[in-house]
Amino acid sequence: MEKILVLLHTVDGALPRAALEVLGLARRLGGEFDLAVLGAGAASAAQQASGGASKCLAVEGDAFSVSRYATDAAACEALIRASGAPLVLAPGTMRFHRALPGVAERLSAAIDTHVVSFTPDGVAGRWFYRQRIEATLRRQARPWVLLVEPGSEAPAEPAAGAAPEVLDVACDTRTAVEGQSAPLAGEQTIRPDAPLLFVAGAGWTKKQKDGAVHTDEAAGLILDFVRRTQCSLGSSKSLVDLSGEGQAVLPFLTHLHQVGQTGSSPRHRKGLATCCHGEEPHVVGWRFIQERRAVNLDPNCGWTRGKADVVYVADAFEVMRELLRLL
Numbered sequence: 001m002e003k004i005l006v007l008l009h010t011v012d013g014a015l016p017r018a019a020l021e022v023l024g025l026a027r028r029l030g031g032e033f034d035l036a037v038l039g040a041g042a043a044s045a046a047q048q049a050s051g052g053a054s055k056c057l058a059v060e061g062d063a064f065s066v067s068r069y070a071t072d073a074a075a076c077e078a079l080i081r082a083s084g085a086p087l088v089l090a091p092g093t094m095r096f097h098r099a100l101p102g103v104a105e106r107l108s109a110a111i112d113t114h115v116v117s118f119t120p121d122g123v124a125g126r127w128f129y130r131q132r133i134e135a136t137l138r139r140q141a142r143p144w145v146l147l148v149e150p151g152s153e154a155p156a157e158p159a160a161g162a163a164p165e166v167l168d169v170a171c172d173t174r175t176a177v178e179g180q181s182a183p184l185a186g187e188q189t190i191r192p193d194a195p196l197l198f199v200a201g202a203g204w205t206k207k208q209k210d211g212a213v214h215t216d217e218a219a220g221l222i223l224d225f226v227r228r229t230q231c232s233l234g235s236s237k238s239l240v241d242l243s244g245e246g247q248a249v250l251p252f253l254t255h256l257h258q259v260g261q262t263g264s265s266p267r268h269r270k271g272l273a274t275c276c277h278g279e280e281p282h283v284v285g286w287r288f289i290q291e292r293r294a295v296n297l298d299p300n301c302g303w304t305r306g307k308a309d310v311v312y313v314a315d316a317f318e319v320m321r322e323l324l325r326l327l
């Protein structure tokens with residue numbers, strides 16, 4: 001087994017779940033590994049998780065506490081060179097997706113994204129073509145950087161160890177980070193780490209049994225549920241497309257919420273689809289959801305029947321009102 005560098009970054013001064021998953025993978029592989037952490041509070045976060053690591057490294061300071069290509073790339077390059085490990089495992093976060101391809105180019109390294117497994121004899125599993133084809137592959141090139149898909153490994157319990165060697169990395173940059181702006185003007189409803197994915201379908205905006213649409217109530221029920229359970233919100237394509245057709249819409253949904261063939265295939269432990277019939281959300285969008293349930297008025301809805309573990313043949317408005325009452 002070749003030596004591994006576990007390359008992580010902090011979020012708000014601590015190691016996020018995606019980072020602990022990569023650490024868990026490295027520990028399970030059972031070979032020698034170094035640990036390197038970048039970001040605000042990196043030295044302390046590294047020490048709290050460095051148990052079992054041969055070498056522990058960190059880069060921190062004002063310039064490295066924000067996500068910015070130039071500084072992140074300089075720090076990652078320095079950390080990878082200081083370790084010298086031929087294999088680099090890193091979480092597939094937005095921050096590393098931006099920085100590490102450029103770092104690989106500087107180091108003449110190979111890089112793979114969407115990695116979901118790695119074996120001690122150097123075989124990586126990864127997805128291609130919007131997660132519809134799974135491949136296993138080896139590479140001769142070293143270093144080999146692998147961005148591990150969040151949600152594909154069990155997280156490690158961090159074990160404290162040696163204090164890191166803090167590298168002094170110099171990097172001139174003309175880019176000042178002023179803050180972040182999220183695509184949703186209001187609140188964050190896409191939560192990749194949530195145990196539950198709640199999928200809203202176009203039925204929420206259709207005429208109901210009293211012959212009227214109840215979009216405002218639908219919006220209230222969905223948002224209330226998402227806020228109370230802190231679940232992640234997904235949508236069918238039809239529902240997010242409605243706005244383009246001038247129909248009544250749920251204003252907090254964007255195409256970023258869309259699950260399915262032309263949307264995302266998120267990884268959550270449980271999924272609950274409501275007022276949703278489509279093939280794509282139930283087949284492709286849910287392929288990594290472990291426990292799937294659906295609420296639909298139509299007992300013959302083929303895709304919910306075919307793909308959900310449990311189907312509640314019921315009015316989703318009534319079900320959600322009752323659920324919220326119980327919550």
Ligand SMILES: Cc1cc2nc3c(=O)[nH]c(=O)nc-3n(C[C@H](O)[C@H](O)[C@H](O)COP(=O)(O)OP(=O)(O)OC[C@H]3O[C@@H](n4cnc5c(N)ncnc54)[C@H](O)[C@@H]3O)c2cc1C
Nearest residue numbers: 201202203236237238260261262263275276277278297316
């Ligand atoms: C190339 C291609 C790519 C596509 N990619 C995607 C994709 O990525 N993601 C995606 O979602 N779709 C995708 N689609 C579209 C997809 O085929 C479906 O058209 C779409 O998913 C249907 O959306 P829906 O299930 O929300 O709406 P509908 O098909 O309109 O279903 C609404 C459902 O709500 C139920 N309902 C209504 N009122 C209630 C109530 N009160 N209680 C309970 N149930 C109720 C109805 O019984 C019905 O089953 C794609 C299509 C194509 C051709």
